[in-house]
Amino acid sequence: MRPSAAVRGTLRALALAATLTSPAFAADPIKIGSVVSATGPAAFLGDPEARTLKLYVDALNKKGGLLGRPVELVLYDDGGDANKARTFATRLIEDDKVVAMAGGTSTGSTMAMIPVFEEAKVPFVSFAGGIEIVEPVRAFVFKTPHTDKTACQKIFEDMKARGFTKIGMISGTDGFGKSMRGQCLKVVGDYGITILADESYGAADSDTTPQLNKIKNTPGIQAVLNPGFGQGPAIVTRNYAQLGITVPLYQSHGVASKSFITLAGPAAEGVRLPAPALLVADKLAAGDRQKPVVAAYKDSYEAATAQPISTFGGYAFDGIQLVVQAIEKAKSADPQKIRDALEATKDYVGVTGIYTMSPTDHLGLGTESFRMLQIKNGDWVLETPGQ
Amino acid sequence: MLATILRARFTPLLALAVLMAVIPLVAPSAFYLRVAALVWIFALAALGLTILMGYAGQVSLGHAGFLGLGAYGVAIGPAHLGLSPVLSLFLSAAAAGLIAYVVGRPILRLRGYYLAIATLGFGMILALVFNSETAITGGPDGMQVARLTVFGWRISGTQNWYWVAAGALLIGAWIALNLVASPTGRALRALHDSEVAASAVGVDVSRKKLAAFVIGAVYAAFAGGLLAAMNGLITPEAAGFMHSIELVAMVIIGGMGSVIGAVVGAAFLVVLPQALTAFQDYEQALLGLLIMVFMILLPGGIVPTARKWLLERLS
């Protein structure tokens, strides 16, 4: 049964009225896709990422969108499951027809999604840490977080400058901790440092004193490094103080927000870590190029969510911002042109660091984008490395 | 007429084959084919579990562990042992069956919760091994899987995988239907109704339970192998506790002991997160609620209940 001419006429009139009354839909929206782990075991990373993306795109559309078109964020939650991530990636490409993707909370889910975007020739900016995402370089895959390797280098530089040559390590068995442990083991020799004790703890371990006690009883250890994220580093830091271990404790950039200081309490005093400028927005020098960017992100995020900013949200901010800048620069929403513009990213000042990409470097951050921080009186303090 | 069709032994198989043939004709994009392929693969795993739960009356709370064994077998065989991926698929399914036999034998002599408890512990240990042995399994970030090659044909692309998965499920369902009709199947059913009665009429209860457990493990491992090969990557959470629960939920929601039930249950849980993208925050609560509601209000599951209702209406 075909609709009568009258019905069709009415429908057409309604459709016309709809387009006329809502200027936001005057043009086709530019669709940007994202898959993050907003629920599940990695939710404490994915949740701030999802919130950041929504905030950013809302703000962008209020300012008039992109190339005169509204931006539509197609956001899916993989629940921390790589298989689901892959299905959502397929959906973004086949069904939603996004022109670019900014997402991927964990290295595992990122690796599961990469083939989908490589095959479809759609650019994919990942928020995950693993170095294998951009090494070897894949034409359409980029990422925003520092690699674990840079974090290890930054920490070892500091240890070397302070004259430490024998250290202990205790790492989480989650993706972050394991990956960083592997990278640290690879580069540690370059700094003349040897790891005398190498312990680990489970992702939900509630007590690490047995492991730390072993490190404490290993003679000659001058410092301890704890690669890990989530609640692990907070528990390690507390147990460290409980056992009265006096050598310096280093945490990593996985300790990503002020909530670490709250969770670890007074035990966090004196802990050192490499972190992006994001964490010390208010303490950056007046002339620091990242200062305005970081402050703006911090203010808008904390006002909207009432939660402290985390570096993980910052990775998402830089990821979507890089895509948006690439679209502006390319003056086109064509995936291939966005990719080319992304690769040509030069001197982009983000909250994580200052990015300069190239055909051989799809991350574009060096060790200088890390700041060495120390926790003093319950707050971050910028350190001069080696002192 | 309709009642006769509903009762016929191979009706489920035919219905499934027709459904498999129709989906590619109406699917708007390759995304829908991927979802369907996932349904076939998870249905295969659920099918093995439904034999254990629906016929032997036992539950495995670590079934994803067997799925993980198959998946990692397909990944490790080519990467570390130089075996062909297809051979690895069959070898790891066989290995899963053997492990199930060794683990199940002492436990299945006990009654009640004990298999559930043992499988729970066993599944957790397997997931921990996959996560910890980074040198072999790639650790928490997972492991790349080589492409499957059958007679020189490299299986790739969503469409091809759709047909591979569909074929595997059809064969699995055919075997299951034959098994159910065999003397072993009848013995298993007797066992589900009453272990005492079954043993009184001469059924070797623990051997039949063990058989069902081994079959369930082989089905799950095969499904895991296909999943890993299709995705080209496997991560440890595929073997995790939540995944085991999802597999059991598929069987319960679809209907224990029903071949079509396994497919319906798998479809339910695979499609659910795709349908609820707007309510992502509530997905977990909804899954828990559904499991409870089905167990309390519809303990038979969707398919057997619907079938019974239809048969009653028709007669």
Next chain:
Amino acid sequence: MAEVMAEFLQLAFSGLTVGAVYALVALGFTLIYNASDVINFAQGDFVMIGGMGTVFLTAAGIALPLAALIAIIGTVIVGLLLHRFAIQPARGASPVALIMITIGASIFIKGVAQVVFDKQFHSLPAFSGDTPIAIGGATILPQSLWVVGGALVLVVALYMFLEHTLLGKAVLATAANRLAARLVGINVTIVLALAFGVSAAIGAVAGVLVTPITLTRYDLGTLFALKGFAAAMVGGMGNPMGAVVGGLLIGLMEAFGAGYISSTYKDAVAFIAILVVLFFMPRGLFGGRSVERV
């Protein structure tokens, strides 16, 4: 020699603290299992609700003791609701069905908790400060004493309740023979509800006590449930004394295993214990009730 002793003591302290938590979860399992034959996988979520509830109430400005009390009462209500709407309607269902119902309940509680609370980690201030107490070269946190002491008080209180009150005896009678209990005039429904309520309270108290040490998050319950369950199993399902010993044993094995052997498979200890017990001592260390029940 002194160093060896100090290390041993340190590991023992760690094992006892963590073990006391497992013991409390196992105790909750045992109580419900005794009264109703249900293995309640939502037991760990009671611990979470107790901890998270207290965290959010104190954040809202309520004093810690009052916040803890409200959180415990709230958890008891959740336990009673669980019994009324999930367990009671499924009366007569198979053990498998009952397991799945409580697993469903556990997933549901976590799903609601991540919306009602949030997805981040939280902590509570330690009740008596963070200054470690040194004993024999090893150190223990004052909060650990709270946990171990709290566990002790709860175990004794539960024992007194079961053995020396009429209501407690009704629980034991129902556990022993539900039909006979009904015949002598015990209201079985109320007894079962009571078991769920008390178990929830035990879980919630554990949650309040351990949160300053272990931190808490909406999905913390799963691991506690699995480890506590292993403890109940090792001790012999259904035996309250066994639950406590099983919990302490698993805590100690984890600590000594990680300290003397390797920390890689620390989380596997509990599950290996389950398998070993099932293979060699299916009734657990303390017998428990007969396995061959039909």
